[in-house]
Amino acid sequence: MAPEKYRRPPQLPPKFTATPRSLVDDTRQLIERSRNVQDRIVKDVTAAAATFENVVLPIAHDDNKMAIESHIIGFYQAVSTDKALRDASTDAEKLLDDFGIESSMRQDVFDLIDAVLKNKATLEPESQRLLEKDHKSYIRNGLNVPAGPQRDRFKDIKKRLSEISIKFQKTLNEEQGGLWLTPAELSGVPDDLVSALKKGEAENEGKVWLTFKYPDLFPTLKYATNAETRKQVFIQNENKCNEPNVALFREAILLRDEAARILGYKNHAEFRIEDKMAKLPKTVDDFLADLRTRLAPGGKKEIEELLKLKNQDLKERAINDGTDGKYFLWDHRYYDRLMLEKDFSLDQEIVAQYFPLQTTIQGMLKIFETLFGMVFIEVTGDDRAALADGGKSSDIVWHEDVQIFSVWDDEGEGEGFVGYLYLDLFPRDGKYGHAANFNLQPGYIDENGKRRYPCTALVCNFSKPTPKKPSLLKHDEVVTLFHELGHGIHDLVSRTTYSRFHGTSTVRDFVEAPSQMLENWCWTPSQLRSLSHHYSYLSPEYEAAYKESSGKDDKPSEQIPNSLIANLISTKHVNDALFNLRQLHFGMFDMTVHEPGSREEVEKLDITTTYNKLRKEISQLDGPEALGGDWTWGNGQATFGHLIGGYDAG
Known part of the structure; x- marks a missing residue:
């Protein structure tokens, strides 16, 4: 149970209780509300009377409210185990994209924003940036093209590109390819991976099913001694979609x-x-x-x-x-x-023994607590039920594997609430197949001057724990986890007035820079040592399993030895x-x-x-x-x- 002062965040987390029907219905309501805001502005404001306050600000406030719901509506297609829900999320995202294209090409709204820009009123910097970005966005969405066939064609292209993007990613998420291979063909691949693969029947009896998911693919390409196996797996993976x-x-x-x-x-x-x-x-x-x-x-x-x-x-x-x-x-x-x-x-397999997923996460969060003056409180048990606000504790996550943390500033930073962090770390059917950070709800200042706090999710695909081993991270997976967590931290610590500029919603060729800088902690001896914790110390069962698999009577050191760290760092380049x-x-x-x-x-x-x-x-x-x-x-x-x-x- 969390300390008392952290048990009641000032904002409840979102609920993940949507149905296929509700996703589409909610999306239509969001669109209708937003369209009404734009229609009302055009009806009530003339170009001569247009100001930032009566044109740009109402649209920005509507964008804020839209983002609170729309990000989660689109998120289901990346993480839900229910195909009907994923399909509905895809349909809803298409509705939102189509409406976004319609909104971005409204000449009547653009004319008012153009008038505001030409008035050259003095605005604070973020509002000035919002005005300029909005104005440029309309131009980049075709409103400098004369009305007629060319502009109509541009709009059709935008809609089709949206459809392509959604369908392309859905194909990747739902890809189920793989190969039936014999144990001999997988010679050299770690036994714990091979033994966990699906066993074949009938014409595939004696074979196992190797998928193209990262926890299967990368170890096979790294360890399979049979070059023909590696070739098959590599080529088939290139052709899976x-x-x-x-x-x-x-x-x-x-x-x-x-x-x-x-x-x-x-x-x-x-x-x-x-x-x-x-x-x-x-x-x-x-x-x-x-x-x-x-x-x-x-x-x-x-x-x-x-x-x-x-x-x-x-x-x-x-x-x-x-x-x-x-x-x-x-x-x-x-x-x-x-x-x-x-x-x-x-030996990366030995290195991985020192980086069980959960203790590594705890170590990383401690580094961020030190660097940024933050406190991460995992929400479990009664605390999770309390934050469900009368619902079931499972309502505030989208899958039973998901961990949720409430995030706070520490005493030196004022002890205020920061937001929510979610970790969804293991592969499953229909789930996004790479490692990424998803903003679920951005932060901003609402029309009453009250801060709205962000929610952000790490979606990864690390190997699942087994009775004999926890999920163990190779060093490159430690780097991946730190990188994606860096995006999550960027999302959490962001302080913006408008959701438009929140967190990683920055220029795309800067968006990776904070995470790439933070990766360097994964090559720092003191931090590597503090992150490490040999899995045999996690439980008597893991200790026994380690001794059995290693053939050793004694446990290794609890933290990674300095000699192994030195070897690891010497390989950085x-x-x-x-x-x-x-x-x-x-x-x-x-x-x-x-x-x-x-x-x-x-x-x-x-x-x-x-x-x-x-x-x-x-x-x-x-x-x-x-x-x-x-x-x-x-x-x-x-x-x-x-x-x-x-x-x-x-």
């Missing part, structure tokens, strides 16, 4: 280009980057080209060293498959891991060039498809070939094309949700 996402991706690229040209831009990249810190595509292109020039020699050298290791490994295992001169995409995680073990005495060249491939592909020289060029673009050729040219790693195949062996772009979901030209 071909239908319908390949066609949707191409359609999105074409429509974005057409829309940008209607607005008078040379291409979609010019349109998108204008509103970011970089401002111009040339700034981005020059930056990426400079990175490529600097990284390429290092990547070549790293491949040479890894290829030596591969050739030595094949020789020791008497494998003569004709691939000793090539370093493949499906080789990299395996030999990168082997190099860390052989050259740096670093091992194969760093290849890691960053992989990221560079994503960025340069993004710019290539969004920055064509002409409409004809984008129409002729073979996106799949472009994706795979660029990966080879930039990362220098071989794909199936090196074995005599063509460039159409995989469709990685069809699995790349970021480029459809907001990071385009970003």
